[in-house]
Amino acid sequence: MMYVEGHRKDFDDWLAAGNTKWGWSDVKRYYEKAVRPVGNATHPKGYVVLNENYSDEKLAIGNVIFNATAELGLPRLGKLENGIEIGTMYLPVTARVGRRMSTGKVHLAKVSGRPNLHVIKNAHVRKIHFERGGKVATKVTFVLRGVHELSAEVRKEVVLSAGAIDSPKLLLLSGLGPRKHLQDLRIPVVRDLAVGANLRDHVITTIFFRLPNNTLVEPRHHSLRPTDAIYDYLIHNRGNMSGIPSGLTSFLNTKGDSTVPDIEFHYNLYRNENRQLFQGHMARRDEKIIASISQHFKDSHLINFMLILAKPRSVGELRLRSVNYLDTPRMYSNYLDDPEDIATMLRGIRFLERLERTKIMRALNATLLHIPCDECDSYKYRSDAYWHCYIKYMGEGGFHHVGTVKMGPKRDRDACVNPRLLLYGVQNLRVADASIMPDVPRANTNAPAIMIGERAAVFIKEDWNECSELVEPK
Ligand SMILES: Cc1cc2nc3c(=O)[nH]c(=O)nc-3n(C[C@H](O)[C@H](O)[C@H](O)COP(=O)(O)OP(=O)(O)OC[C@H]3O[C@@H](n4cnc5c(N)ncnc54)[C@H](O)[C@@H]3O)c2cc1C
Known part of the structure; x- marks a missing residue:
């Protein structure tokens, strides 16, 4: 795929819209983190x-x-x-x-041996479950090889990265989306959010x-x-x-x-x-x-x-x-x-x-x-x-779909996740893919999606108090 970072103004506009720390000078460091060969096999900064x-x-x-x-x-x-x-x-x-060389090949393949990572292939996620009035994600149900329905219990948080088409689809199926649309389909409403709006x-x-x-x-x-x-x-x-x-x-x-x-x-x-x-x-x-x-x-x-x-x-x-x-x-x-x-x-x-x-x-x-x-x-x-x-x-x-789980400040009625990528109203559900982009950048979207992954990794480490000073790129 062509690799291109977008224009400086794309991200300065995100910042101006209330997305704290998403301006060009903020995101540029995370682009660099993905491409600079400064790491090693167990901590592969610079994998792209x-x-x-x-x-x-x-x-x-x-x-x-x-x-x-x-x-x-x-x-x-x-x-x-x-x-x-x-x-x-x-x-x-x-x-x-x-x-x-997809990120699956160059990044995931390198870290798949980590004890805190378990990759399940051929698993199609079907639903995310919530408790405590929809505030906490507790379980993810998936179908293995199209046959076996299994569930994973959530210990800390769910990170949803199914892309700008499937992330909103999964949220809607799980009851997070516009109330009227969910009610029309008789899906119990967990959160009334503008999921699926803002398709760009x-x-x-x-x-x-x-x-x-x-x-x-x-x-x-x-x-x-x-x-x-x-x-x-x-x-x-x-x-x-x-x-x-x-x-x-x-x-x-x-x-x-x-x-x-x-x-x-x-x-x-x-x-x-x-x-x-x-x-x-x-x-x-x-x-x-x-x-x-x-x-x-x-x-x-x-x-x-x-x-x-x-x-x-x-x-x-x-x-x-x-x-x-x-x-x-x-x-x-x-x-x-x-x-x-x-x-x-x-x-x-x-x-x-x-x-x-x-x-x-x-x-x-x-x-x-x-x-x-x-x-x-x-x-x-x-x-x-x-x-x-x-x-x-x-x-x-253009095959560059974005924006369907829009990031934005709370005052933005279309915003679904906050600038730390956490879904509004839910304590432990983060979205990390092209769907969170408030608008489509002025160039192809793969590199920005990778940059978003890098940012999410730091947010997760910071929020769970895990050595943020080591992972923040200089
Ligand atoms: C044909 C084509 C060509 C492109 N060429 C370029 C290019 O040259 N340069 C460029 O910059 N961009 C290009 N793009 C855009 C780029 O691929 C995307 O912007 C980028 O991949 C988005 O990353 P993402 O992580 O948001 O989603 P994705 O890369 O789509 O990743 C989402 C992943 O989630 C998985 N998934 C989805 N639903 C489920 C589920 N329910 N359960 C389990 N897993 C699930 C999917 O299988 C997929 O692996 C192209 C897109 C297409 C379609």
């Missing part, structure tokens, strides 16, 4: 593995994009030391020798440029044929399958009035010899659209521009579908509900139109691809109305 090696594919397209975006005023950036900035860069990825996510629209065949250097180190790519990956840990398709990224402010980005771009190259990558990416699209884009492979490569709205204003909601813990919840994302979101995306597209006119793009004869779609083609091509339609038609979620 970051890799900045990119395949030839990325480098080939990189030179084009760096030049084109520089012409429009975006500087080429190296390593980001202080959060994201306006410019174009390769983002580091959490990988080692071509393999994804980035939104993405995909744009393609076609690049005539002979314009790119051939990759040096790996083959483009799918079978060879599999061989390359399995035997040598290299090639197309060993990396994420994105990584080359720009952040920009489309109004040009601030250094805080409102749009993020990821760029992917789909060579005509390697259209499987394209087909994988477009799998959920209309067949007519896929066929129409695919025909350009006969004489062109394609560059895919993922236009990402960095700070959406639209807010959604997550609700239970039923009381069955195996059912997925309902997500009402409300993407692009706020007109300002569409306006920002439109400015992002206008940036791409300017990119099309840069010297390097013209020299390469690279052109923005018109994708036929009946809904939008009734508008004049490239008019505001056309792009408004296109943004929605080609729009999709």
Whole structure:
């Protein structure tokens, strides 16, 4: 996964909203704690593995994009030391020798031998139980291998980290959520809280440029044929399958009035010899659209521009579908509900139109691809109305869901956890995952989720009086 910390303002806004000690200068230290190799195997500070090696594919397209975006005023950036900035860069990825390195692999696997840690795999948590008028969590029920229902007694506290979709789902199933919603489902109300409100996510629209065949250097180190790519990956840990398709990224402010980005771009190259990558990416699209884009492979490569709205204003909601813990919840994302979101995306597209006119793009004869779609083609091509339609038609979620168990001060009616991540009204239930983010940061959310885990670890140690001075990062 791409690893990126968000913008300083993201966290300063959290602080300004009343989240004590969540400003940039507070959280930065916890980001550093996760990536600096300063620990050892039994106390692995600095466990996140970051890799900045990119395949030839990325480098080939990189030179084009760096030049084109520089012409429009975006500087080429190296390593980001202080959060994201306006410019174009390769983002580091959490990988080692071509393999994804999740926190499960690089952190949990290292500490799983600890006597105070017991990991149970294939355990699906179904419910958290409460006593003393809902003030104390006493038991967690889980289903092992889909068959055996077991419970774990709570001695100190429960730390819920099921992510921005499953954490609220589990809380709702356990009776913590909006009273009316719980009553509609006949779930006994433990706490009336705004669990599931404030669903936030980035939104993405995909744009393609076609690049005539002979314009790119051939990759040096790996083959483009799918079978060879599999061989390359399995035997040598290299090639197309060993990396994420994105990584080359720009952040920009489309109004040009601030250094805080409102749009993020990821760029992917789909060579005509390697259209499987394209087909994988477009799998959920209309067949007519896929066929129409695919025909350009006969004489062109394609560059895919993922236009990402960095700070959406639209807010959604997550609700239970039923009381069955195996059912997925309902997500009402409300993407692009706020007109300002569409306006920002439109400015992002206008940036791409300017990119099309840069010297390097013209020299390469690279052109923005018109994708036929009946809904939008009734508008004049490239008019505001056309792009408004296109943004929605080609729009999709960013897989960066956050906010459904919102952190905030007590006065915030949507807040579910306090700035020490403890659920309001319950003494011993903490939430530590992307769901607590009050708003989505202006970049991808994995690194912020890891940072939240680091913060939670310190809160837990402090609250149980366990050597806080040793764990607080300097
Ligand atoms: C396809 C995809 C690509 C992404 N790419 C990137 C990227 O490149 N860079 C980036 O920064 N972000 C990326 N993200 C976002 C990133 O993965 C998330 O923001 C991040 O993982 C959130 O961490 P989390 O701990 O909140 O939740 P998760 O990582 O989702 O962890 C929650 C865990 O809880 C488990 N769980 C859930 N419910 C239960 C239950 N009832 N019982 C037991 N266990 C349960 C889940 O299996 C999961 O292991 C991507 C997301 C997706 C979906």
